[in-house]
Amino acid sequence: AQSVAQPEDQVNVAEGNPLTVKCTYSVSGNPYLFWYVQYPNRGLQFLLKYITGDNLVKGSYGFEAEFNKSQTSFHLKKPSALVSDSALYFCAVRVPLTGGGNKLTFGTGTQLKVEL
């Protein structure tokens, strides 16, 4: 089964420091991977995706993610964290559906807290 795992429930980082939110995947075939962010009581916002090509993917709000096939990982990174980055982050993988179409399967989420 196609799945992703987020091993950390919470990540704490000081403002100005680099941040990493981890995600590992388990898929058959080529993985299509995504990162989303959720602020309290809001919907999910798309940050970036990996379909093919460069292993370093750049996304919104200064975030980037590194696809590593040998480690089956897709970690989200930002060089300098902001307090406003504090939110819940979800990793997701595309899963083909029988009969056509696709769905996304999400990880359990990682709460990022950026402190002054």
Add this chain to the structure above:
Amino acid sequence: DGGITQSPKYLFRKEGQNVTLSCEQNLNHDAMYWYRQDPGQGLRLIYYSQIVNDFQKGDIAEGYSVSREKKESFPLTVTSAQKNPTAFYLCASSTGPFSSYEQYFGPGTRLTVT
């Protein structure tokens, strides 16, 4: 939250009552989805629809029903058969089966059943 609206933002119902959550999109997307979010469990797929007048069960469809009579609308009914309906419900859409696959989400509806 793009061009997807969900209403209401908060909804309170008594146990045993059916309730319908609204989802409308103006993105001209073919595919629409309903997810349920519970703390610590991520998002779980309830129903999805790839085209008008067609929809399929997701991973946790029991106690829910949907319709897709118009491309822009995909309402979700939480029936009295749903054993634990209190949750945050998210609607999403994507351009279709052969798209770049990312989904765009509405702001969500928080349903509380007592």
